[in-house]
Amino acid sequence: MTILNNKSQLLPRRRELRKSQTKQEEILWEQIRNRKLGFKFKRQYSISGYILDFYCPELKLAIELDGEQHSKKENFLYDQDRTDFLEVIGCRVLRIKNSEVDRDVKKVLLTIRESFPPYFIRRGAGVR
Numbered sequence: 001m002t003i004l005n006n007k008s009q010l011l012p013r014r015r016e017l018r019k020s021q022t023k024q025e026e027i028l029w030e031q032i033r034n035r036k037l038g039f040k041f042k043r044q045y046s047i048s049g050y051i052l053d054f055y056c057p058e059l060k061l062a063i064e065l066d067g068e069q070h071s072k073k074e075n076f077l078y079d080q081d082r083t084d085f086l087e088v089i090g091c092r093v094l095r096i097k098n099s100e101v102d103r104d105v106k107k108v109l110l111t112i113r114e115s116f117p118p119y120f121i122r123r124g125a126g127v128r
Helices: 008-019 023-032 073-088 098-103 105-114
Strands: 042-047 050-056 061-066 092-097
Touching: 008 042, 008 050, 023 050, 023 061, 023 098, 023 105, 050 073, 061 073, 061 098, 073 092, 092 098, 092 105, 098 105
Parallel strands: 061 092
Antiparallel strands: 042 050, 050 061
16 A cells, blocks of 8 residues: 655645644644654644644654534544544544643643653653
8 A cells, every 4th residue: 555645736735724724723833843842743744645733753643633623423434534544554643622722732732742652752852
């Protein structure tokens, strides 16, 4: 199975998503960019035909921020299919609700750090 990351045909859509990011994506991106957690995260990164909110290639960790629309049945099923696919190819998916970012971004950052495999914890930076 050929998996293409950051397919060129998805580049315009990825750019569009970066320009029109949600308030919660802006908040979280400011906290995880530039290796602030000890690892390089990319935003609006594509794997196969899926565009992920944030992705750390080294950890194979995808972070998806979910707004209210993700609770609708059709969106929930799409998200589940996407998560299943990513897990089959060895990626872990961490789903975080937008309301969690709004409420307590430090707690969200701790949740992200706790998702790192134990052998990576020492290398990661602390939560500010």
